[in-house]
Amino acid sequence: VYGLYGFQQIETPAMETLQTLMGKYGEEGDKLLFKVLNSGDYLSKITSEEIEERNSLRLATKLCEKGLRYDLTVPFARYVVQHREEIQLPFKRYQIQPVWRADRPQKGRYREFYQCDADVVGSDSLLNEVELMQIVDTVFTRFGVRVCIKINNRKILTGIAEVIGEAEKIVDITVAIDKLDKIGLDGVNDELRRDGISEEAIEKLQPIIALEGTNDDKLATIASVLQASETGLKGVEETRFILDTLKTCGLNNQIELDLTLARGLNYYTGAIFEVKALDYAIGSITGGGRYDNLTGIFGLPGLSGVGISFGADRIYDVLNGLDLYPKEAVNGTKLLFINFGEKEVAYCLPILTKCRAAGIRTEIFPDSVKMKKQMAYANAKQVPYVALVGESEIAEGKLTLKNMATGEQSLVTPDELVEAIK
Structure with a gap:
């Protein structure tokens, strides 16, 4: 799907220098970085005093110069800056690779997991946001997973904070509003009071907390609350453009x-x-947004970008939970040749080559053991067809093809075998 929208694939190394990774994900993120010990005698530059001090953070900086990547976004920013002379802007790239986090594994959280990112850098156009939402929609339609795509805008949140005069409390406010379904309007207001938000600010927030109706209704309410905030109204305008364009x-x-x-x-x-799955309970399965200065951390300021990331492993969980794996996605063996001995194998090998050249997944049992054992192997691997070649088949220049589902057997030439299976 990324290819359909003109994105190019890149890959970056599993390891980056810690200098590239540290300080980009906040304190919590830094703790979750897997660090890699320097090669060779990694203790050579460490004094006995430093070891006795047991200051693990300081020791880590001297023992480790590299770490496993934590996400695909920071390596991408490093890549853009490094190749800025060769890249044609806007640059549309996708990347599907594993990332690592020193986390405690549990449902939906892994130490190693795949991210499937797509980003556009070097363009401020909101058409990029529109296309990314179309990509999300196409992917989940193909998976057969019903989802709800949730959208918001950072500028709207900034505008709300401006209007009520509680700029530093915006995270507390969104966390409280998020509990509306669980604790009701009074509960949300009580929580806002506990977070130290003034009565006047809570009063102004009421229409925002109780937002309902269509997306257009919600935008109209937000716009009226944010009349005094230029930033907030810009966020409303951007969101309206994205939603209106997607309607078409x-x-x-x-x-x-x-x-x-x-x-x-x-x-x-x-x-x-x-993005949330509608028929299976799990955290978000895709996320993303617009960022303004991703490459600034590497000395190339002012490059705007927008991106999304599919969480492949969580999507696997959803596909498993809803039994949506397409059967043909599991590329098993289609045809197994039974091994009756050297002479028979010599006759079969050119036919195997012919089958594989025709795109049929084919194998021959490597040992000439009892036929019962070879058939058990075919059943365990759910191989649909088995080819049997004995003296009489060799004499006729044919082979016996057995359909494992029906038990039906037929004598066929090598060409007929290929046609029958295809």
Whole structure:
């Protein structure tokens, strides 16, 4: 699907220098970085005093110069800066590779997992956001998974904070609003009071907390609350453009404006997206947004980008839970040749080559053991067809083809065998 939209694939190394990785994910992220010991005598530059001090953080900086990548975004920023002379802007890239986090594994959280990222850098156009949402919609339609695409805008959140005069409390506010379904309006207001938000600010927040209706209704309410905030109104305008344009594209899945969505607040600067599966309980299975200065950390300021990331492993969990794996995705053996001995194998090998050349997944049992054992192997691997060649078949220049599902057997030439299976 990425290819359909003109994205090019790149890959970056599993390891990056710690200098590249550290300080990009916040303190929590730094703790979850897997660090790699320097090669050779890694203790050579360490004094006895430093070892006795047992300051693990300081020791780590001297013992380790490299780490496993934590996400695909920071390596991508490094790649863009490194190749800035060769890259044609806007640069549309996708990357599907594993990332590592020193986390405690549990359902939906892994130490090693695949991210499937697509980003566009060097373009401010909101058409990029529109296309990324179409990509999300197409992918989940093909998977047969019903999803809700949630959208918000960082500028709207900034505008709300400006209008109520509680700029530093925006995270507390979104967390409280997110609990509306569980604890009701009074519960949300009580929580806001506990977070130290003034009565006047809570009063102004009421229409925002109780947002309902269509996306257009919600945007109209937000715009009236944010009349005094230029930033907030810009966020409303951007969101309206994305939603209105998507109406003309005919999405298969629902898209919903959700003000409680506040992912990576210090990171995103415009639209924010998150995707939830409707028929299976798990965290978000895709996320992303617009960021303004990704490459600035590597000395190339002012390059805007927007991207999404599919969480492959969580999507596998959903496909497993809903039994949606396409049967043909498991590329098993289609045809097994039974091994009756040297002479028979010599006759079979050119036919195996012919089958494989025709795209049929074929194997021959490597040992000439009892036929019962070879058939058990075919059953265990759910191989649909078995070819048997004995003296009489060799004499006729044919082979016996057995359909394992029906038990039906037929005598065929090598050409007929290929046709029958294809």
